[in-house]
Amino acid sequence: MSAGEPPAPIPGARLLFSLDPGVSYLNHGSFGAVPIGVQRAQQRLRDEIESNPLRFFAQGLSDRIIHTRRHLAAFLGADPEVSALVPNTTAAASLVLQSVKLEPADEVLLTDHAYGAVAMAARRRCRRAGATVRTVALPMGATDAELVSRVRSALRPGRTKLLIIDQIASATATTFPVREIAAAAHEHEIPVMVDAAHVPGMLLVDVASIGADFWVGNLHKWAFAPRGTALLSVAPEWRRKMEPLVVSWDQEQGFPHAVESQGTLDYTPWLTSPTGLFTLRTLGWEEVRAHNSALAGYGQRVVGEALNVPVAELPRPGDPDLAMRIVPLPAGLATTPPEAQALRQHIADKLAVETAVNAWGGRGLLRLSAQVYNRPEEYDRFAERLPQLLHDYRR
Template identity: 75%
Template sequence: MSAPEKPRPIPGARLLFSLDPSMSYLNHGSFGALPISVQRAQQRLRDEVEANPLRFYGTGLLDRVVHTRRHLATFLGADPDGSALVQNTTAAVSLVLQSVGLGASDEVLLSDHAYGAVTMAVRHRCRRTGATARTVAVPLGLSAPEVVARVRSALRPGRTRLLVIDQLASATAALFPVREIAAAAREHGIPVLVDAAHVPGMLPVDVSAIGADFWVGNLHKWGWAPRGTALLHVAPAWRRRIEPLVVSWEHEQGFPRSVEFQGTIDYTPWLAAPTGIFTMRTLGLEAVQEHNETLAAYAQRVVGEALGLEPADLPEPGGPGVAMRVVPLPAGLATTVPEAQALRLHIAEKLAAEVAVNAWGGRGLLRLSAQVYNRPEEYEALAERLPGLLAAYQR
């Protein structure tokens, strides 16, 4: 079967970024990449800080943070008064775990798609509280109703204290029906934390409509915000119960200010974040998302065919809009995290291409991202050279 149609480049989009032209950066999903306009906006804020630190931190900073939070929350369909800016999804997960009040008879349920650092945070908190961390397997290729049924069957009312579920999984690029999963958990009074690290900017989202108790997404990946920018949304029933990881001067004000204000942290990523959304909108938000989804599908098919895979062997994301796709690697390659990291570095060194390689379910998965600065020719070049590199790597 031939590859999907190549998307037309968005005029001028490639020039918005300052990426090294000697590398094919096919891994936007890991750390994002900042448009030059956002870099400059943040630098202006840094200059403002250093011109008079006391004035920056002491005059109107909280109002500026609140204004920024309202802008970003509105973009995501979240309640601004029930949201807080945080450094990243991982920090928000630890914040939620501290706030739900785990006990020795409780358990936290995750799927086997959960991000590694999230799983580590859950296990760490469970060790400290005597609770149990449990994992439900969700095979790739299930339909949305099948995913919901599998997660529902794993819930244990009276025992499951928190369900942590991805909206878009990092390792597998699988899209989960989080609204339906949250509804299923709500039937049993089980709180749900949605890890939406990759969602803001990539997928249209209405956070309030999902109905999760907690939802967190990074804006520094697909939202073109500086690194260290994420939004945590908390349902009304939980807002007074949020326990900040750091107690500072706004603690008595309660959520969200008790979470957002932490003294002399760097607030410039948050304050510059709206520039990323503005830049994306100048290109056309729907145009950006359509381009990236189409290019990711093309990349998956081209690289998959080069590795001898049939279309049926290439996992579909489980829904529209996803700008990351995975290609299963030959058996025996990258089956552990250290092996996956080593192979990623080898590909970067030998092929001048940055990709993500993950070990999941005993199989290595090559993850390809697509962003407006990417071109089909970059994936074609990877497809041409990758089979030979992998054959030599296995010897």
């Protein structure tokens, strides 16, 4: 389906969510949206806990976590024995960074598409070790071959101790050829962490075939899990080196149990996540991917046209199933993170539209998401009203 044709709605899908009908929620990518059935399944677990907390935490919890991990790992093509449930990709990044040995002459290599909190974690880890963080610039619109070449040229064998690469970048909705990039880094024995926060539920993935040393994806964005659910998969040779950020009672069992066992943590998001996958499969995952990518493309086109952005300047999706698209904002708008946040809030307040605005490369970028609860007319209304709002905002 071309970007000129909005997709037909998936019957009944909109009724699965409890989103405010007075708001156009075009920002599924930031925090996801939990279906009502998943919310209720989580509440039943909370009710179970409160009926007898000791029984819940002391009898069979570990087995339930293991069962859930295996279920999620199978969905993602990961080995459950070297994977762990974690709250999110940011927590996983800190876990990985502390597990990689760094000395004063070493460095961690990022790209300029790296998620802000992950970059902050890398800088803190390097600051404590006396190491450095270095960033390689990767232009939007570059071919896979160009991306691999740029990353390969930026590697410093002997000094680069970790490469962190996004599979789908949050700010720019750019996909990266992570399998090929990991292979290039491994030519110099440089470990690779893939930040795949947006991948589960949006793209087909086989984690094992990527060959990364560390891969982590959130299931609360596109796989309908409650927030606080992610899977971290590590290469077998790293298993003994993975230490939890907090020591708890299963410390001696090692990874993944030591990472997953965190005392009175709320485990209900993890244990409910298979219900999210069930919902996704019930809707028809192929149909969901086709719908979301087509609707995101449609939204990008109509909003881009409204802002007089030439079609050639609209960033193309690197994967046909991508459900997030970028529309460059007029020059001078949202060029810094605080300005981007202020504009996002202004759009929400004035237009009742939730979207994402990011500052990247000195340019403001509007990121549009599409999910089964969205409709073409939401993007049409947004396109009609946004130009005047931006005109008034700049005055």
